Amino acid sequence: MNDARPRVRVECLPKQLEFIRAQQDECGYSGAWGAGKSRALCLKAAMRASTPGAREWLVRRTLVSLRQTTIRTLIEPEGSLPPVLREGTYSHNKADRIIRLHSGGEIVYDGIEDSRQTSKSGQHKHGSMNVSGLNIDEVVELTESDYAWARSRVRMKIEGLPLQTNWASNPGPPSHFIANRFGLALGHQPMKGTFCVQTSAIDNFFLPQEYLDQLKTYTGLTYKRYVLGLWVGSDGLVYDKWDRSRHVIRRDGPWDRTIVCVDEGYTNPFVALLVRIDPLGRFHIEEECYHSQWVRDAKVGFIGRIAHEAEAVIVDPSAAELIAELRAAGLPVIEANNEVFGGIMRVQQRLECDIDGLPGLTVDTSCIETAREFETYEWKPGRDEPAKVNDHVMDAIRYGVAYIDRASFAGVSVAQLGGVATINDDEDLGWSTWG
Numbered sequence: 001m002n003d004a005r006p007r008v009r010v011e012c013l014p015k016q017l018e019f020i021r022a023q024q025d026e027c028g029y030s031g032a033w034g035a036g037k038s039r040a041l042c043l044k045a046a047m048r049a050s051t052p053g054a055r056e057w058l059v060r061r062t063l064v065s066l067r068q069t070t071i072r073t074l075i076e077p078e079g080s081l082p083p084v085l086r087e088g089t090y091s092h093n094k095a096d097r098i099i100r101l102h103s104g105g106e107i108v109y110d111g112i113e114d115s116r117q118t119s120k121s122g123q124h125k126h127g128s129m130n131v132s133g134l135n136i137d138e139v140v141e142l143t144e145s146d147y148a149w150a151r152s153r154v155r156m157k158i159e160g161l162p163l164q165t166n167w168a169s170n171p172g173p174p175s176h177f178i179a180n181r182f183g184l185a186l187g188h189q190p191m192k193g194t195f196c197v198q199t200s201a202i203d204n205f206f207l208p209q210e211y212l213d214q215l216k217t218y219t220g221l222t223y224k225r226y227v228l229g230l231w232v233g234s235d236g237l238v239y240d241k242w243d244r245s246r247h248v249i250r251r252d253g254p255w256d257r258t259i260v261c262v263d264e265g266y267t268n269p270f271v272a273l274l275v276r277i278d279p280l281g282r283f284h285i286e287e288e289c290y291h292s293q294w295v296r297d298a299k300v301g302f303i304g305r306i307a308h309e310a311e312a313v314i315v316d317p318s319a320a321e322l323i324a325e326l327r328a329a330g331l332p333v334i335e336a337n338n339e340v341f342g343g344i345m346r347v348q349q350r351l352e353c354d355i356d357g358l359p360g361l362t363v364d365t366s367c368i369e370t371a372r373e374f375e376t377y378e379w380k381p382g383r384d385e386p387a388k389v390n391d392h393v394m395d396a397i398r399y400g401v402a403y404i405d406r407a408s409f410a411g412v413s414v415a416q417l418g419g420v421a422t423i424n425d426d427e428d429l430g431w432s433t434w435g
Contacts (some may be wrong), residue, residue: 013206015199016040019166026151028139028169028182028196033209033215035199037168038137042084044166045107051161057131057153061141063111070137071109081206089157105132105158112146124221130156134165140172146176171231173334174244175372184325185231200229211320212371217221236378238344238386238394241351248363248371251276251284258309261336261400263392264319270294271396272368274306283350283361290393300325307331308409314399336399340386343398346405353409361401369393 012020019040027044040220049056058074060066074084075092099107104281119246134154136142142150154163172178175183183190184198191250201207201215215227224230248279257277265268276286289302303326307313310332315323317335326333333406337343350360363370376390 007392012036012040012043013199013204015197015203016043019197020044022195022197023162023164025163025196026165026182026195027166028166028178028194028230029141029199029228029356030171030182030184030196031168031199031203032170032201033226034059034201034204034211035229036204036206038070038169039081039084040047040076041071041135041137041166041168044049046084046101047135047245048133048161048164049099049101049107050104051158052104053158054132054161055130055156056105056107056133056360057129057150058107058109058135058137059115059150061112061146063114063260064110066137067112068115074107080320084269106134107135107338112142112150116146116149128367129153132155132158132163136167137169139167139169139178140176162244171225172230172231172377173372174366175375176231179231189427198229201227209369230430237353237375237381238377241348242374243376244371246358247351247361247374248365250365251278251286251362253278255284255402257311259400259403260303260310260313261305261396261403262303262319262362263399264316264317264320264322264398265392266293267316269369269392270299271365271369271392272299272306273304273393273396273400274310275400278354281360282358283401283406285361285367285370285397287364288367288393290368296322297324300329304329304331314401314403316395316399334403337402338399344386346401347394347397350401359396370397 006376011038015031016029016039019027020043029037029040045056045058049052056067058070060070072078075090076083085099085101089102091102092098097109098108101107106154108129131153134150136147136150139147151165154165157163157199167178169178171184171202179185180188181191182188182194182196184196190196202212215223220229224232235247247360253276256279259275259277261273261275262271269290269292271325272289273285276284278284287306289306291298299322303313312334313326314334314336315326317323317338323333323335347361352359364376370393374395376385378389379385380387
């Protein structure tokens with residue numbers, strides 16, 4: 001069959017070309033700053049959309065960020081680089097967010113958050129849309145649910161065009177589902193049908209030498225993630241002593257004590273942790289519950305199931321209604337000590353301290369949300385407080401450690417914890433209701 005489509009010469013990096021040519025079901029382009037990620041994704045989406053009848057879906061977490069970055073790469077020049085789509089080769093319906101290629105198919109673009117909005121009828125905005133391919137910029141911003149839902153739209157078969165999901169992204173934490181799915185960190189093996197090109201800023205020979213010299217001034221985790229392109233923890237981690245290879249293990253006891261630690265939530269996740277304590281006082285988180293939009297009966301039922309051996313159920317002190325219902329169910333409820341910095345110090349000490357060859361705190365391999373939060377719980381930039389993100393398990397662990405340790409940490413230096421200020425004995429922290 002003769003292909004009458006016009007031929008366009010484009011310049012790209014060797015690794016960009018490897019990504020564009022990849023034919024696996026799911027293909028990723030993981031790179032650091034300046035590694036040409038968005039351009040690689042736009043090139044592949046445009047080449048696929050040049051097939052007549054193709055409908056390629058181009059998305060990012062939000063429509064605003066997609067328009068500010070990816071769409072500009074697609075249709076506007078970047079310095080000396082021309083736009084991916086040449087002017088005059090397409091029409092752009094901004095209202096419907098559709099770019100139609102004159103000699104081929106179309107690119108439909110949107111934000112995942114906007115796409116997953118439900119109408120009054122309960123139907124997703126794009127619930128019935130079929131596409132020939134999915135193209136995600138900054139996939140690290142998506143949840144696993146977002147990714148699965150978007151992939152379910154890829155079902156429109158076009159002759160000569162494989163059904164594909166393609167993505168580009170900066171590296172994220174090693175616990176991210178993409179790192180697991182594509183074998184990018186911590187010894188993970190890629191799932192069948194996946195393929196990822198990993199590239200660093202140094203691989204982009206189009207970058208000015210001045211920019212590369214500037215990147216060389218970065219050190220530590222920033223350099224590893226954003227210059228070398230590795231899937232490692234970011235700077236500013238609260239628990240920078242956390243090491244999955246040491247702290248995530250299976251343990252069988254023997255156990256001296258059992259407690260349950262609870263952080264209340266509905267829109268935010270509800271967390272309940274079954275914690276075992278061995279004869280040397282080491283913590284082991286054996287089981288986790290991490291769910292949003294659970295009704296109170298479900299929470300009480302779950303806690304009742306795992307707490308039959310527990311000496312105490314330590315609960316977020318602001319969760320008055322849950323505490324009352326747990327007590328009514330006959331459970332040994334204790335309102336938690338919610339001191340933030342003292343609690344963080346207690347947990348940090350357990351991560352650092354090896355007792356008999358084991359850390360003072362370990363996590364079972366089944367507790368994936370607990371491990372993920374340890375690897376993503378960060379300080380606010382330039383602030384002496386942790387960000388209220390990825391903190392639900394972290395709060396529950398603080399409650400349990402404070403209950404067992406029963407220690408006073410007045411006068412904790414935030415500098416010891418990676419922060420920038422010092423909390424004195426007589427300062428009012430003002431965070432007694434953090435939950």
